[in-house]
Amino acid sequence: MPCDRSHAEQLNARRLDCEDCQASPDSGDIRTLAIGTSGTTETWHIRECPAYTVQQILGEASAQKVS
Numbered sequence: 079m080p081c082d083r084s085h086a087e088q089l090n091a092r093r094l095d096c097e098d099c100q101a102s103p104d105s106g107d108i109r110t111l112a113i114g115t116s117g118t119t120e121t122w123h124i125r126e127c128p129a130y131t132v133q134q135i136l137g138e139a140s141a142q143k144v145s
């Protein structure tokens with residue numbers, strides 16, 4: 079992990095439950111991070127979550143993936 083910044087974001091991230099799938103770290107498949115003015119928010123989704131699909135299309139969230 080060469081990136082210290084992502085580590086700090088994980089520490090500071092606040093969890094926000096998805097209104098559609100209401101996934102938790104235990105039940106969710108995908109974690110997304112949204113960086114806002116008040117800090118970083120993490121939201122968990124199941125793979126089939128429609129809200130996650132919309133986020134993917136809009137590009138508003140960065141899912142954990144290898145790019």
Ligand SMILES: [Zn+2]
Pocket residue numbers: 096097098099100101122123124127128129130
């Ligand atoms: Zn969701």
